[in-house]
Amino acid sequence: MLKFSLIGKDNKARSGVFETDHGVVETPAFMPVGTQGTVKAVNQKYLEEIKTQIVLSNTYHLYLRPGTEVLEKAGGLHRFMNWNKPILTDSGGFQVFSLSELRKVKPEGVEFRSHLDGSTHFFTPEKVVGIQRSIGSDVMMVLDECTPYPCEYDYALKSANLTSSWAAMSKEAFEKSFPLYDHKQFIFGIIQGSVYKDLRELSAKDLITLDFDGYAIGGLAVGEPVETMYDIVDFTTSLMPENKPRYLMGVGRPENLLEAIERGIDMFDCVMPTRNGRNAYLFTSNGILSMRNSKYKDDFSFIDGNCNCYTCRNFSKAYLRHLFIAGEILALELASIHNLNFYLSLMRTAREKILDGNFSEWKEEIVKRIINNKINTEE
Numbered sequence: 444m445l446k447f448s449l450i451g452k453d454n455k456a457r458s459g460v461f462e463t464d465h466g467v468v469e470t471p472a473f474m475p476v477g478t479q480g481t482v483k484a485v486n487q488k489y490l491e492e493i494k495t496q497i498v499l500s501n502t503y504h505l506y507l508r509p510g511t512e513v514l515e516k517a518g519g520l521h522r523f524m525n526w527n528k529p530i531l532t533d534s535g536g537f538q539v540f541s542l543s544e545l546r547k548v549k550p551e552g553v554e555f556r557s558h559l560d561g562s563t564h565f566f567t568p569e570k571v572v573g574i575q576r577s578i579g580s581d582v583m584m585v586l587d588e589c590t591p592y593p594c595e596y597d598y599a600l601k602s603a604n605l606t607s608s609w610a611a612m613s614k615e616a617f618e619k620s621f622p623l624y625d626h627k628q629f630i631f632g633i634i635q636g637s638v639y640k641d642l643r644e645l646s647a648k649d650l651i652t653l654d655f656d657g658y659a660i661g662g663l664a665v666g667e668p669v670e671t672m673y674d675i676v677d678f679t680t681s682l683m684p685e686n687k688p689r690y691l692m693g694v695g696r697p698e699n700l701l702e703a704i705e706r707g708i709d710m711f712d713c714v715m716p717t718r719n720g721r722n723a724y725l726f727t728s729n730g731i732l733s734m735r736n737s738k739y740k741d742d743f744s745f746i747d748g749n750c751n752c753y754t755c756r757n758f759s760k761a762y763l764r765h766l767f768i769a770g771e772i773l774a775l776e777l778a779s780i781h782n783l784n785f786y787l788s789l790m791r792t793a794r795e796k797i798l799d800g801n802f803s804e805w806k807e808e809i810v811k812r813i814i815n816n817k818i819n820t821e822e
């Protein structure tokens with residue numbers, strides 16, 4: 444079992460730590476997304492510099508390319524990408540249901556066509572565990588069906604039952620198989636049930652019985668109103684075990700992370716800091732800056748005076764704007780480093796505030812500032 448220790452609580456907000464053979468992960472934690480075995484535009488050296496404790500990669504993408512044979516020959520993903528800290532892999536369920544075409548869902552798994560070359564593949568819960576053995580991720584996720592929004596009740600019920608049945612098959616495959624490399628692997632279950640509380644309850648009960656190392660909430664941040672998301676998160680965390688990490692998949696904006704932490708979530712992943720960075724949007728303590736804006740043409744001030752990342756220590760707004768306007772690839776790296784550091788330091792401060800017992804007051808202040816600045820920076 445994964446060793447997870449709660450260090451402090453402030454109402455429902457939690458600060459904890461879990462241990463893997465590649466190091467500890469302090470929670471609340473944000474996982475930079477490295478879908479293809481790389482955090483887009485950011486090299487491993489800078490991930491370490493900004494104190495990344497865990498990255499997320501993706502089973503679906505790595506299975507299609509470079510494939511499990513290459514990963515096994517490399518000695519697993521840690522060695523392949525030269526990343527010696529923890530890695531969590533998403534099962535690919537979300538990608539099968541969002542990226543690939545012509546899916547056929549069956550009780551034993553899902554048939555899909557690769558978004559790369561149209562080739563046909565079949566994912567079973569057992570196969571997905573096997574692929575994650577080849578990857579060697581510290582934390583694996585079970586294959587699930589991620590329901591879209593909106594989703595009819597009857598479909599959400601059928602889907603939650605399918606996810607439960609796949610979770611049982613995954614747990615059995617996990618227990619019957621062994622790591623290929625010299626470190627331990629853990630496995631998390633994924634609670635589904637769309638926006639229906641009784642289905643979330645049903646799904647949570649099924650998964651908790653299976654005794655996973657941690658639990659994720661899936662099927663949110665797929666287009667539902669943000670208040671609905673918060674309500675479902677609040678409801679679902681109240682059903683989840685206290686002594687295991689809770690992971691809200693695919694969320695979100697800085698304010699979404701803080702609201703979810705207040706409702707008892709420990710882990711997050713999202714493409715937003717890197718994707719927005721590559722599109723010249725920078726998260727700062729003064730709101731979101733659009734670095735293509737001509738007002739930065741000769742603004743030689745630092746990007747964020749409250750940030751000590753490599754980008755902010757060394758470069759001005761004017762220089763970063765110039766790189767974006769000139770289409771220089773360095774812009775993508777500098778912006779991504781800063782945005783990831785913004786997210787990671789937000790999580791570090793959240794941990795401190797939880798331990799100090801004043802998380803909610805701090806959260807209110809930050810969220811207010813973000814919302815006010817959103818209005819100020821509209822162009």
Ligand SMILES: [Zn+2]
Pocket residue numbers: 746747750751752753754755756780781782784
């Ligand atoms: Zn910075």
